[in-house]
Amino acid sequence: MTIAEWERPTWAPGKTGSDLVADFIAARCFPQVFLVNGGACAFMIDALGRNEATGYVCVQHEQAAAMSVDSIWRTVGQVGVTMATSGPGATNLITGIASSWFDSIPTMHVTGQVNARESKATVGADVRQAGFQETDIVTMVSTITKFATKVESTSELARALAQGLAIATEGRMGPVLIDVPMNVQQDPASEQDYQDAFEIFGVPEVAGPTSDELSRQIEQFLSGAERPLAILGGGLGLAGTAQAAQEWCEAHSIPYIASWAGLTYLDRSLPGYQGSQGVYGSRHANWSVQAADRILVLGSRLDNRQRTGNARGYAPFADLFVVDVDPEEIKKFGSDPRYAGAVFDLRGIGDVLDDVEFSYEDDSWRTLIDSDRATNSSGWEVSVAPGEFSPYEAVSALQAQFPPGAIVAADTGATICWLFQAYGADDSYLFTAGGNSPMGFSLPAAIGAQIAAPERPVICVIGDGGFQMNIQELQTAVAYGLPITIVVFNNAGYGIIKQFQDSNTAGRHFASGAGYSVPDLAKIAAAYDIPYHRVASVSDAGPELFSRTLKLVEVVVPADALITPKVDGDHFIHDQFPYDPNRVQAPLPYDYPERPSQLAAKAVR
Numbered sequence: 001m002t003i004a005e006w007e008r009p010t011w012a013p014g015k016t017g018s019d020l021v022a023d024f025i026a027a028r029c030f031p032q033v034f035l036v037n038g039g040a041c042a043f044m045i046d047a048l049g050r051n052e053a054t055g056y057v058c059v060q061h062e063q064a065a066a067m068s069v070d071s072i073w074r075t076v077g078q079v080g081v082t083m084a085t086s087g088p089g090a091t092n093l094i095t096g097i098a099s100s101w102f103d104s105i106p107t108m109h110v111t112g113q114v115n116a117r118e119s120k121a122t123v124g125a126d127v128r129q130a131g132f133q134e135t136d137i138v139t140m141v142s143t144i145t146k147f148a149t150k151v152e153s154t155s156e157l158a159r160a161l162a163q164g165l166a167i168a169t170e171g172r173m174g175p176v177l178i179d180v181p182m183n184v185q186q187d188p189a190s191e192q193d194y195q196d197a198f199e200i201f202g203v204p205e206v207a208g209p210t211s212d213e214l215s216r217q218i219e220q221f222l223s224g225a226e227r228p229l230a231i232l233g234g235g236l237g238l239a240g241t242a243q244a245a246q247e248w249c250e251a252h253s254i255p256y257i258a259s260w261a262g263l264t265y266l267d268r269s270l271p272g273y274q275g276s277q278g279v280y281g282s283r284h285a286n287w288s289v290q291a292a293d294r295i296l297v298l299g300s301r302l303d304n305r306q307r308t309g310n311a312r313g314y315a316p317f318a319d320l321f322v323v324d325v326d327p328e329e330i331k332k333f334g335s336d337p338r339y340a341g342a343v344f345d346l347r348g349i350g351d352v353l354d355d356v357e358f359s360y361e362d363d364s365w366r367t368l369i370d371s372d373r374a375t376n377s378s379g380w381e382v383s384v385a386p387g388e389f390s391p392y393e394a395v396s397a398l399q400a401q402f403p404p405g406a407i408v409a410a411d412t413g414a415t416i417c418w419l420f421q422a423y424g425a426d427d428s429y430l431f432t433a434g435g436n437s438p439m440g441f442s443l444p445a446a447i448g449a450q451i452a453a454p455e456r457p458v459i460c461v462i463g464d465g466g467f468q469m470n471i472q473e474l475q476t477a478v479a480y481g482l483p484i485t486i487v488v489f490n491n492a493g494y495g496i497i498k499q500f501q502d503s504n505t506a507g508r509h510f511a512s513g514a515g516y517s518v519p520d521l522a523k524i525a526a527a528y529d530i531p532y533h534r535v536a537s538v539s540d541a542g543p544e545l546f547s548r549t550l551k552l553v554e555v556v557v558p559a560d561a562l563i564t565p566k567v568d569g570d571h572f573i574h575d576q577f578p579y580d581p582n583r584v585q586a587p588l589p590y591d592y593p594e595r596p597s598q599l600a601a602k603a604v605r
């Protein structure tokens, strides 16, 4: 269905700016708006309540609203909307909006603003505030939105809705915010406003090579490659072409790895898949990067959790060709001669790849990569002392019980590293707010997912620290009867920070262990009237944990459980902690020095 064919709500006398907002959401967005009420948005919320085609979800904190609607796009591909009041309501949205911005997720945020007649613009002095709770949210979010505007009239509102939605969903997608003063909410909306809001708003084409030109560029890049590798990123998933890219790699015997944002879109049981790369990537995937001679990067911005803080040490002897919809993500490689790239909307990459001629007869790369896969160790074995409950075992045991088609919202910290590192191949959909990585994301994300996809099993995986950042949203899950399994990995601390402190601040666990505390989670569950389960060994992880009712599952792991493997400072990604002197990995076909800092500039060309 194209936008032009979408339903157009009809104008009627007496409709207001607030009705226009509600009618627009009903026709173009996910119709349940996530919100917290307040005077400056109460008229719009009233319109949502009166409109038969819209509804609302009362969350307990606006940051949760922004995180819930982020997950709506990720799970069902519809634009989720929040509504918040001016001042603290609007500023509370910011962490969630930033998460959507960094991960290119389209969302729409509608904030109430004080009446024009009360605003600071009327007082003739540069006061901090005139109207109660008046706050310049548009300027505050200007660096984390694609489009943010305060509207002065219903006609501006109509155009902002059309424009905002179009911008959110074109090119490199992202969040938008529309700030609506109370007078505009109450003003009559005209028939023309209803026309304008549903006009198709033209957005510029992505400037880059044609499909045919890109096919030739990729062909040329790969010609003569002896050890080609592809990196499949989350951009492919957002574009809906991850499967096409994977099939092409399989058909041409090009081994491939994924970023964390990309891995969920792949069939991870296929032979060409080598794992996910990065500081917390798998040893074998990281070895593959360092051994390859040509690396084709599709829809991944190669952030520094993938390439490490010292990007020179990442694939220092390879050539890389990066395809991304955002020209800035190509430009950032600057004058580094290893990188070339093309700006291209990955929605069309399937056709491009189909037209790329590439073959190589030599078996030696596949033999080498297979031998590393067979010999390189996972590194998980020293996460905990012998006999203790390993978080890696916990992930495997829990995942074995996931119902088919599960949606898994992941948080941050060591917990998410254990989860992504040990995540096996199945048909679940695993995601996190990778770029911003705010503690507390995954509980509201799971709530958004469950409301958007009521028929699918939804699982929230979170650490004890992250859980406490949005613990109030347990009440939202209770109130809406959402059958989510909330899995809290409790190591009684900020595990990932402690591990950083072990390496960087002589093991002093200030404000990660010392000073930080966790309440009794069984009592928390009881207070919200949520059934509680405790998992302290593999045998506690039964299928009942994932039956379709709301429950809190506490996974008790040792306070000193480590993330293993992990790349430390001034180490190559193929040289991850733990450093076992007896560790075997296939020989790298390049002469690497011991440390990235020893790489001579000339070695990197």
Ligand SMILES: Cc1ncc(C[n+]2csc(CCOP(=O)(O)OP(=O)(O)O)c2C)c(N)n1
Residues within 6 Å of the ligand: 412, 413, 414, 415, 416, 437, 438, 439, 462, 463, 464, 465, 466, 467, 469, 489, 491, 493, 494, 495, 496, 497
């Ligand atoms: C809102 C926010 N504040 C601070 C951080 C920095 N931070 C990242 S992970 C982490 C600790 C998380 O603890 P927990 O959820 O218990 O996970 P663990 O590492 O123990 O598995 C902190 C403080 C963050 N990511 N987000």
Ligand SMILES: [Mg+2]
Residues within 6 Å of the ligand: 413, 463, 464, 465, 489, 490, 491, 492, 493, 494, 495
């Ligand atoms: Mg913890």
